Structures are given as C-alpha cells and as structure tokens.
Amino acid sequence: MQFLKIFWLIMSNLSVISLIVCFLLYLKFKNNLGKVFKVFSYFLILGIVAEAYQRYIILFSENRNNLFIIPIYYMLEYAIMSVLYLKYFNKKVKKVSIVSAVLIFILVCTEGFRSLFVDQVYSFQAYGKVLVNAVIIVYCIAYFINLARNENAVHKSEIQLNTIIFVYYVITLLIFVSINFLINGYPKVTFYFWIFHSFIITLFYSSIALLIWQTGRTHKISPSGWQS
8 A cells, every 4th residue: 555655756746847848838839839729828827726736735725625626626627628629629519519518518507516515625526626527528429420431631740649648537537436336335446546647647748748849840830820
C-alpha cells in the first residue's frame, strides 16, 4: 500500500507537470495553431486553476476535502467542450444539437449544485461527471461520422486531437462509473481507481503536449485560418 501511495503521488505530480508543459507549448506555438487549439487552451487553463486550488485546499485549509472542486470543474469543462465541438470541430451543426447541448448544460449545472449544496460532496457521487463524459464521447463520435461523410475539413492535427480526447473520456467514464458504485461501500477499492485516473491524466496531457509540439513545429496558418 505504501508503494501505491508513492506511485499515486508521483503520477499526481507528473499529471500537473504535463498539464503545465501543454499550456507552455501552446503559448510557444499558438501562432502556428488553429482556432480549435485556441479554444482547447481554455480547457488547459481550467485544469491548471483547478489543480492549483485543490492543492491549496490540501496544504493550507483546515477542511482538506477538495471533492467540491469536481462539480465546478465538470460544469465548466462541459461548457468549453461544447463550444469546441459545436462551433469549431463540427462545421455543420443543427439547431437541435445546440438546443440539446443547452438543456444538458442546465441538467449538468443542476447536478453540480446538488452535489455542492445538498450532498455537501461528502458522500460524493460523480453523476454529473459521468454525464459530461458521455456527452463529450458523443461529440467525438459525431466528429468521426461527419468526417466520414466529408462534412468536416480534413486536418490531421484535429483528427489526432479528437482521437486523444475520445480515448481519454471513454477510459475516465469507466473510472467514474466504477467510483460511483464503489465509493460508499468499498472506499479502499476506489483508491486504486484514483491511482489509475492519475496515470491516465498524465498520459492524456503528455499526448496533447506531444501533439501541440509536433503541430506547432510543422504547421502554419493559412489566410483562411486553417492549418496547412
């Protein structure tokens, strides 16, 4: 168990380092990246702010329960990803998709505020996070479908980014579904899922950092705003 705690600590720190590296690389190459990466950078900023605040809570707050950050995080996460996919990733979006996204956002906020003020996040259940992950997975699949139908312009970096996002959210969806079932009855077992979650986050941000580095070094923005 001591080894697992050390491994978790290492993965937690590596995930933060890889996140910061992602954002620094974006700042370095932002003039060579398209609008999709610009919107995605807000997701990176959200992650940095969330990590900084939760570590502040752990180090300096008398109440070290930082789970309340998760509902706030996934509400903002859903908003950013919805804008990313509905406005920039997919070029042809029906009004019904936008209306559905707004209704789901209201549902996500309702669940988030319930977790914050009703459950007081001590008996944490990440139902809202599960919903957000599921919707983002649908966004990713819709992108692939539109790409197959030639409704989206083919840009290698966007396809790679969408693929990384898809894999990450599928895996983390399974993690949070498992945590929802186990957290109250088997709290010790959930510890293993949190360790795996830290490992997946590290891989996710490392993959994004590599993609930004490769794209920023080899791509230029054309006058139309698309990567060439």
